[in-house]
Amino acid sequence: MKRIDLFLSEREVNKVCKAISEAGVPGYSVIRHVTGKGLAGEISESMDFSGLGANAHVIVFCDPGLLSAVRAALRPLFEVYGGVGFISEAEPL
């Protein structure tokens, strides 16, 4: 079983959840209000009042077989809007 960790702007989180749902993942969890630093520089919550939002952390546990579908679904989004993703090993409790 694989664990996928995605970090991206809150503005795109609905798009990303839709994309990975359609890729067939059995479930996911989303943490909003994540700040951080990446290629696009520092992201804070200070512009929240404008609807701009901070980052979100999306966590998915799924079968290894779904990885390539998830990757294919996310690549275009990440290319346009930024965001990063990582994979690690896991198993059900």
Next chain:
Amino acid sequence: MKRIDLFLSEREVNKVCKAISEAGVPGYSVIRHVTGKGLAGEISESMDFSGLGANAHVIVFCDPGLLSAVRAALRPLFEVYGGVGFISEAEPL
């Protein structure tokens, strides 16, 4: 060393923390306001005003020997209220 990731409703988070504490874990961390999707469908924060809450993400780092105690403590709670758990490998920094 093992890493345990639990996702469950905020309403039961106190019960779960009590259960895993009693199972002997040395510490844990809880992130509230987690949204997501699972067997029970989509969970959002929109009913927060009613005290219903969204999900919580509980993270535990502990010895492999504690796994079965944690599992035993959580199984009945997850069976009644829903929730999922995953394990992976980790080591102290």
Next chain:
Amino acid sequence: MKRIDLFLSEREVNKVCKAISEAGVPGYSVIRHVTGKGLAGEISESMDFSGLGANAHVIVFCDPGLLSAVRAALRPLFEVYGGVGFISEAEPL
């Protein structure tokens, strides 16, 4: 590639981010409002109004080569203020 998970008080999160940035990590993500339990006892959000804050969860994905620099940067902070760190394996999506 390594995944580093740090848990520490929100009060020191800026110091920690500065320290790991200077250690050369390519990026990091920060989740605030984390509650939990550790050596220092239970941490809740109930003193938030005083500026005391709860915990933060800092996540870093980086090359294994950076681990020792990150460790060296954090050790003194963790010794004075408390906080824990864990490592696991990961790879880019």
Next chain:
Amino acid sequence: MQSSLILQNLVSAPVLFFFLGVLAVIVGSDLEIPSPLPKLFSLYLLLAIGFKGGLELAHSGLGSQVLLTIGAAVLMSLLVPISSFLILRTRMDVYNAAALAASYGSISAVTFITAQSFLNVLHLDFDGFMVAALALMESPAIVVGVLLAKLGMPAIDAHAGAQPGAKAGGLRWREVLQEAFLNGSVFLLIGSLVIGFLVTTFSPAGLVKMEPFTDKLFYGALCFFLLDMGIVAAQRLRDLRRAGPFLIGFAVLAPLLHAAVGLGISRLLGLNQGNSLLFMVLCASASYIAVPAAMRMTLPQANPSLYISSALGVTFPFNVVVGIPLYMALIQRFVPIS
């Protein structure tokens, strides 16, 4: 006459802000009231309505009409769940039927407040003791709902379904009563009612200083909260498609039925027009604040999206938009001006 009442209700600020929230979802605007701001407004509204209710209760005293009205309200909160359960059970499993029954037996404080604002605009009087009725209708319905589930539940489940940590089903009741009577919103409402009563009775000088907070701000805060309710109700409506026509039908017809019974009781009790409307609204409304949290804990087998969606997505808008002026029209026909 009736159509002018509906119009008058439709162009009131709270109802219009409710529609604005609905519209935001329909057209796909990203307008949202982020958590925990809706909670701030719901806590505020409960505190303010409780405090004002206590104040007016202290003025009106606990006469026989007051006690009779409160008694009748509590009775309704016991009977409505039973009749609703019997109806719902024809098409639904016991857990969902019981949770829905609890919701419709309980009340919606926001619908009640909206009805009060409507009465204010019509310059019709109503009494503070109606808030006491409101406060006392939440808990019994929850208890009855759980009881119905317990009675109706298949024998196997009754054994296996015991909550973790419950010893021989006994401890279980503590949890039900806890959720029914000590639920945060019930507790705050009743607590504020008692505080309003005590302050009015023993330290009336403090009332003037509370007024800007509990009174003056109230209407605007209600508008703000209804904006969020509009957003959430519209999101819920989508869920409801899955629930099917039976539940949607129930969510519209139950308030009408319960309001009609409420009207009958109001006449028997000799309530004035304002109190009659509030009594009808208490009977007709369904809870989506106190009940969901309680049901989640005590009847985890029921599907929250069913009871939340029907109470908040259908019955609430129906009452706020159509119900309140409709009930008022009936009252104008059947209840004499006192």
Next chain:
Amino acid sequence: MQSSLILQNLVSAPVLFFFLGVLAVIVGSDLEIPSPLPKLFSLYLLLAIGFKGGLELAHSGLGSQVLLTIGAAVLMSLLVPISSFLILRTRMDVYNAAALAASYGSISAVTFITAQSFLNVLHLDFDGFMVAALALMESPAIVVGVLLAKLGMPAIDAHAGAQPGAKAGGLRWREVLQEAFLNGSVFLLIGSLVIGFLVTTFSPAGLVKMEPFTDKLFYGALCFFLLDMGIVAAQRLRDLRRAGPFLIGFAVLAPLLHAAVGLGISRLLGLNQGNSLLFMVLCASASYIAVPAAMRMTLPQANPSLYISSALGVTFPFNVVVGIPLYMALIQRFVPIS
């Protein structure tokens, strides 16, 4: 005269709280207004300004001066982005130039509100229809900005840059219009304006009950929000060092230029002193509430820290501290007292 206006503006509570926020960052205080509290105040201010604008629009009606003024405002929101784009394009890539152009063509509601408060202190009248102008200036500038980027963008990008899921560039426009017209803050402002208008026209009894919320609280809430704006603006100023002197220069000179054009148009339209100030402020201000969220979605290639930092870190403080009294001084010289 001018210096007394500047002083009068500087010692007003909103401006002082703005400075307090700036000072907190400079001296390194850990004072912060945690999220989502700033959002609460921004939602509140938009709701209140919209509602009051609708109320006054209902009183003033839609006469020819009203329509001409609104038309002129919309025209400015179309022209300012074009001229700004041409200037910015001399030193910047097409995406950043377009996003900045959209920002300066659009408006800052908080600057507008601060100008209204300033007029109140000077006891100068202004009209509710200016809020309608405000509300209608946000969307066109966003559309023009995206259009400019599309026209100016290199041919290769025009193909490759298509949004994921967009079919042949056609679907793309839906998203732009969505972001321009249904953006949460635009939607709330226009919605509240319409509600204020409807309530005033059809149910004026409800107005008195809204007043404590939309009117009385307004000034204090503005102070609170400006405290946060001061903190954020000061944080943004640091970012701006990277942006270089060209952008900082633009962020100071553009408001002066646009205010001057606004003054000319005000004279042509025969606006009174109060409305003239508001018109100038609409032209001179740059958006940091509606535009950033829209640009993030429609022009993701542009760097948010550039358009947010120049609009919020430079142009906003400049307008609030220096601009408003300066524009007023010009008005006192060129616009006769009506």
Next chain:
Amino acid sequence: MQSSLILQNLVSAPVLFFFLGVLAVIVGSDLEIPSPLPKLFSLYLLLAIGFKGGLELAHSGLGSQVLLTIGAAVLMSLLVPISSFLILRTRMDVYNAAALAASYGSISAVTFITAQSFLNVLHLDFDGFMVAALALMESPAIVVGVLLAKLGMPAIDAHAGAQPGAKAGGLRWREVLQEAFLNGSVFLLIGSLVIGFLVTTFSPAGLVKMEPFTDKLFYGALCFFLLDMGIVAAQRLRDLRRAGPFLIGFAVLAPLLHAAVGLGISRLLGLNQGNSLLFMVLCASASYIAVPAAMRMTLPQANPSLYISSALGVTFPFNVVVGIPLYMALIQRFVPIS
């Protein structure tokens, strides 16, 4: 007489809401005020109390009684930590003793506000300069606390315990002063005081517009915040069991002792009854807003649950419920009506 004062205090809305919060924890209700709403109310209360203090300071001017009173207050905030440290050191390690000393030398703004509300109900006057005393008592106590820890700390620690990044202990002081004087709540309180002063002096027209926010809302917001304080204090009380009887005894006796000294000084200064009560309350109260955050950074070796639990779980409720009417009774006996 005394018992009627206690009763009068007990049935005031703020105290009753405090008890409601305590009760919620005792009976196990899930009532909670989710973060950051308590922060909203604490920021609001600090802003409002500061602004009103500045306003009244501008009216009263900086006469010799004003300066003497403020001087005496600052002196108390230097002496109380020293005497407290000596007492606490008999049973506690140096870090915890020092952190507790800082907390008891500093003040509780909410206790002060509650005392003001109590005076309002009794129709007793008090002066705005007392807020200046309040604002100036927070920082010195923090500095003295850290100093005491530094002096009292074992030699080995003094070397090893150097903060990371501190060069030769010198940089360390910057951090202490930063935490003492630029702490968010200290900064906001003093900043609002200065703004209130400036606006009153130079632009009094703005005062009327601030009043609904800073004045009218105040009492209700205090009630809401005290509801949360009740919840948190009751949760803290549980922690205190571990702290043992010595600390609980200190947390009750210290306010009595400090209030008695405060009464003596009030008489020496010739303060009127209202100001005397406020002075006593400043001496008697312990900080749980500014000090914990500062101690966390500057004395991380101390255990926060000790200083927070004794200040917020014992001393605060003691002062609010018993202390304020008790001190008033003493004042009525020893301070002549002016």
